Amino acid sequence: xxxxxxxxxxxxxxxxxxxxxxxxxxxxxxxxxxxxxxxxxxxxxxxxxxxxxxxxxxxxxxxxxxxxxxxxxxxxxxxxxxxxxxxxxxxxxxxxxxxxxxxxxxxxxxxxxxxxxxxxxxxxxxxxxxxxxxxxxxxxxxxxxxxxxxxxxxxxxxxxxxxxxxxxxxxxxxxxxxxxxxxxxxxxxxxxxxxxxxxxxxxxxxxxxxxxxxxx
Numbered sequence: 001x002x003x004x005x006x007x008x009x010x011x012x013x014x015x016x017x018x019x020x021x022x023x024x025x026x027x028x029x030x031x032x033x034x035x036x037x038x039x040x041x042x043x044x045x046x047x048x049x050x051x052x053x054x055x056x057x058x059x060x061x062x063x064x065x066x067x068x069x070x071x072x073x074x075x076x077x078x079x080x081x082x083x084x085x086x087x088x089x090x091x092x093x094x095x096x097x098x099x100x101x102x103x104x105x106x107x108x109x110x111x112x113x114x115x116x117x118x119x120x121x122x123x124x125x126x127x128x129x130x131x132x133x134x135x136x137x138x139x140x141x142x143x144x145x146x147x148x149x150x151x152x153x154x155x156x157x158x159x160x161x162x163x164x165x166x167x168x169x170x171x172x173x174x175x176x177x178x179x180x181x182x183x184x185x186x187x188x189x190x191x192x193x194x195x196x197x198x199x200x201x202x203x204x205x206x207x208x209x210x211x212x213x214x215x216x
Contacts, residue, residue, distance in 0.1 A: 036156040039128040039188035052165040060157035062186035067157040089163040094177040100168025107162045174215045181207040
């Protein structure tokens with residue numbers, strides 16, 4: 001367990017310089033492909049020096065209430081609004097006063113398609129997968145509507161987010177208050193994997209117990 005968590009920290013530190021997808025891929029491997037369970041989100045947290053890295057993975061149903069591709073303008077708007085909320089890491093994670101925590105970068109990825117285009121910048125970016133279509137595909141669409149609806153019923157869409165914080169006074173970071181529960185009521189509890197210095201642990205967060213503790 002100790003060796004795996006140290007490897008995870010190395011991956012997190014390197015990945016921001018390598019590319020936006022490696023963190024999610026490696027973390028997914030680290031979680032050993034845990035079951036997709038509605039109401040449950042997963043979080044990987046690493047704290048080293050003055051840097052804090054957080055990865056959040058949640059079924060789309062916890063965030064927007066559905067996992068199929070958005071079919072209405074309301075659903076498309078819901079996905080767009082959710083992405084903006086998720087990338088606002090400075091609101092979702094509260095630090096004790098005096099820490100001087102600053103969000104350096106946040107990335108959000110979801111496999112629920114959205115028509116809106118968003119460009120990356122140096123501090124925040126999110127990416128969207130686009131469904132592959134061609135001219136002939138549209139002609140086949142109507143003949144397979146029932147089959148497609150059945151597939152959508154079975155699909156498991158997710159939101160994945162990565163956050164990088166830098167703290168002016170890391171010694172004062174005794175906890176992080178996770179505000180996600182009040183922003184997304186569909187999240188009932190969060191399974192956390194934490195690596196902080198020599199502390200490696202796994203625990204569960206709930207609306208009544210929502211602080212990640214770095215020092216006891």
